[in-house]
Amino acid sequence: MSNDGEQIRSHITTAWRSVLGTDEEFEDDDDFFLMGGHSLLALFVAEHLEQSLEREVPMQTVLDNRRLGELATALVTR
Template sequence: MSRVEPFPDAGRAAAAPEKRRGEPEQPPDAAAPRGGTASHDGAASHDRYERVIAEVWREALCVDEVGPHDDFFRLGGHSRLAVKVADRLREAFQADLPMRMIFDHRTVAELATAIAARA
């Protein structure tokens, strides 16, 4: 997986809201794909989508953590930032992803499912 480049204006964000608490903490490798059976390939692929989306959001929103059920707009996202995030996701997934997807699928998990369905 390629590293997502940082947002050029990420340092200018004013006091971004902190991540909502209540998400269960997981060890760093808990989301890593396990095994190589065909039955796990779909889950591993979905996990990859979630990891990339969370990283892009984390950098764009200037927050330390983004969980699968965090809402882009409740974390401080807005329409101009959604444009930049959509561009980063298009680049990361090499796919034609309309910006509207961020508005229609506001959490990492929902957006990962929607992107996986288009793949």
């Protein structure tokens, strides 16, 4: 993954840890909704990422890309 990708992945990890209330490590294949996430928390993730990336992150992008790696790729290519 590119430097941009690694940086975004780090931001996503931070957002997931914050909303899921955990400090565990996540793999690219981890699915947010199987880690205890749900739609309200997905909304929180989108908002968290908007703040940290300083750009718009649509809720739909978070919902459509449930896995860490997918979401990182989606945000890199946006």
